[in-house]
Amino acid sequence: LIALLPVDLAGIGEEQNEHMGSDGEQEHHLTLAEAAAARFGAVCTVLLTPAGEMRRPHPGLLPAELRHEDGLLTKPAVRAAALALLRPEPRHTVWDLGAGSGSVALEAACLAHEGRVVAVERTPSRALDIQENRRRFGAASVDVCLGTVPQCLPRLPDPHRIFIGGGLSGDGAHNLLEQVCRRLLPGGRLVVSCILLDTLARCRAFFEGLGWPAEVMQIQSAQSRPLGQDIFLAAANPVFLLAVDKPEQEKDED
Known part of the structure; x- marks a missing residue:
């Protein structure tokens, strides 16, 4: 049979x-x-x-297509730039930490279509949103992990790519980055999204301490809105994307 x-x-x-x-x-x-x-x-x-068309995620997911909490999702322009920096390949394992609605995880699954994508979210209601969005798009390669980083990391598969969407503004940021970088496979790539300048400075200092050169990109976008008989462009908050590569072989300590 x-x-x-x-x-x-x-x-x-x-x-x-x-x-x-x-x-x-x-x-x-x-x-x-x-x-x-x-x-x-x-x-x-x-x-x-x-009998009908197969459901699948696609690039450029619209907010109206996703279930999300009060607009808490990565904006399309930032999502596109983040995935371009992340450069996931078909058989990669990808972590989306602080996944929110899972929009980055779903679009990463389009690129890592023969691999696995793990969306990690600590808030139960948001994890349920990811589950629903996963169902809507038939994204079988996306796993949802309800847990706090770094406590939940030991049960996850080693990643080739990591996207961190938030959670780096507190005192535990150094430990979080340390644990995440330890699990990233040699030659892997990590992209961090930062809104606060202090968070960007902390991340830069951490990666400088590792000797990993950091690439920083600022995303400044604006969306058209109606005004009278015309439109105007409403600016979104600027977002900083910091990307680093883990060396294929770590330097020996003196």
């Missing part, structure tokens, strides 16, 4: 062949209900086919 399963079983049909290649070959085109009520020979090939 060979079964090819679609992502969504709703509204699918079934094609079944008995004794393929023999004189007694029979072909049936049935719904699941019809197949359940029928009887077939011992040698069959079953193909399950979806």
Whole structure:
């Protein structure tokens, strides 16, 4: 018995062949209900086919497509720049730490489509939002982890790429970065999103201490809004993206 399963079983049909290649070959085109009520020979090939289009995430997800908490999601322009800096490859394992609505994780899954993406979120309601968004887009390669960083990290697979969307403004930022960088695979890449200048300075100082050169990009975007009979451009808060590469081989300590 060979079964090819679609992502969504709703509204699918079934094609079944008995004794393929023999004189007694029979072909049936049935719904699941019809197949359940029928009887077939011992040698069959079953193909399950979806009736509608397959659901999948795509780049440029709109806020209206996602369930999110009070607009707490990475803006499309920042998301695009962050993924461009992160450069995930098809078979990579990607961590999205402080995932919020999971928008970065979902779009990363488009690029790491043969790998795994782990969306880590400490707030239960937001983790449920990620689960719902994962379901909406049929993103089977996205795993949702409810937990606090770095406490939840030991149970996660080692990553090739890490995106940190927040949580670096407190006193525990140094320990968090230390734990995350230890788990990042050699040759891996990490991108941090910073809004506060103090957070950017802390991250830069940390990576300078490791001897990892940091690349900093500022994203300043504006979105059109109606004003009278015309439009104006409403500026969003600037966001700093800091990207670093972990060396393929760590330097020996003196």
